[in-house]
Amino acid sequence: NAGVTQTPKFRVLKTGQSMTLLCAQDMNHEYMYWYRQDPGMGLRLIHYSVGEGTTAKGEVPDGYNVSRLKKQNFLLGLESAAPSQTSVYFCASRRTAQETQYFGPGTRLLVL
């Protein structure tokens, strides 16, 4: 049981490049979330999903897209990376009946 895993762990992009961050969970959780963490800003919700095939916007969705084609995977895409998207990205998941989120180890992204 790996819990919540994130791929990659670290990435450097140039401005304008695109990339996809993968979050996978093996706990059969319905809900999945993407956050970004920046110094002094805490965790800010980017997008979330309440089930396979559904997504919703969070606090800071601009510049990001997401997809939940399979229940166990939640993808976060950056179509045209900007330096302002330099951050640490965390994925989390939880069951419907339980409120506790389980977090992945994070992906550190640097956009030059």
Added chain:
Amino acid sequence: AQSVTQLGSHVSVSEGALVLLRCNYSSSVPPYLFWYVQYPNQGLQLLLKYTSAATLVKGINGFEAEFKKSETSFHLTKPSAHMSDAAEYFCAVKYRDDKIIFGKGTRLHILP
């Protein structure tokens, strides 16, 4: 607007002293409330959660928090600080639309 406010981005206490980390939320309906801890270069771990049962919630590592509806607060306390408690602490709130919003975090420093 939905928000979570943590008073004090940095808090320093002496080893053995009382720890008090403050959290206030905006909501007209009692939400679900959480405290998470993050150690350096790691993801977030759940300390405790309030889900409309007892207003005084006990968590791991000797931490507890009290839900006060009249004050819209959920402050985290620990009677006696230990060096291993040095970390960043996040308060979070789950609202009815399934968003889970985090505060900006409080970094706890333990003085020898």
